Ligand SMILES: *[C@@H]1O[C@H](CO)[C@@H](O)[C@H](O)[C@H]1NC(C)=O
Ligand SMILES: *[C@@H]1O[C@H](CO)[C@@H](O)[C@H](O)[C@H]1NC(C)=O
């Protein structure tokens with residue numbers, strides 16, 4: 001009889017132990033599903049951003065609309081987004097137990113923690129909901145960080161876009177300046193002017209017409225992508241209104257609180 005009742009209670013005990021463990025933090029599905037849900041929602045502002053960037057590239061480098069060189073950035077984003085975002089949200093910010101130190105040095109759970117509303121910054125759904133502004137900022141800033149990585153000149157994605165643009169542009173390479181002119185010009189003026197002015201065009205086009213400046217091509221492409229992705233991101237997310245377009249506050253709070 002005693003053996004029978006302990007066997008009956010064993011699963012209950014395991015279930016209770018597991019349940020209390022899972023109430024203490026955002027772990028497992030809470031981490032993966034929350035991260036994936038943000039990535040799913042960010043697909044919309046990301047598309048807006050990439051569409052703008054595509055238009056910018058097309059007009060600066062005379063690309064046919066079919067070239068879609070930004071798809072390389074989209075692919076590279078898809079590869080890094082999950083790991084980057086999960087790392088930025090969880091181990092970097094929302095982690096640890098929610099206890100507060102009392103005057104005598106002992107640790108106690110603050111009232112209302114872990115759920116549904118925890119004023120301590122820690123690794124629970126209640127904390128993520130209470131500090132939703134910080135969570136939203138982390139996701140917005142992480143995207144900016146990822147765009148900066150994807151558009152670095154030595155990144156694979158930047159080089160892929162470069163190859164794509166060079167293959168698709170209908171512009172011809174500008175003829176090289178005669179060496180003698182360049183030399184005498186730089187000899188007399190180089191000391192007085194910044195390199196970009198001495199080099200001429202900063203737009204990627206020769207002042208003489210429909211050609212691209214080969215020596216500055218990579219820098220010009222970099223400028224378009226930086227302006228397109230990093231700077232435009234603030235507008236796409238509506239930074240002036242607390243990133244209203246990259247917030248999803250109501251639905252994300254409900255999503256996060258489905259986890260115990
Ligand atoms: C988390 O996501 C997975 C895959 O989409 C799904 O099967 C699972 O039910 C989700 N978990 C919860 C608790 O919603
Ligand atoms: C420390 O203070 C808390 C309340 O702030 C009290 O509950 C606890 O018993 C105290 N512990 C000791 C060892 O005095």
Ligand SMILES: *[C@@H]1O[C@H](CO)[C@@H](O)[C@H](O)[C@H]1NC(C)=O
Pocket residue numbers: 133134137242
């Ligand atoms: C989130 O970002 C906005 C805009 O930059 C800023 O005003 C606000 O203080 C930030 N909030 C938190 C909690 O970091």
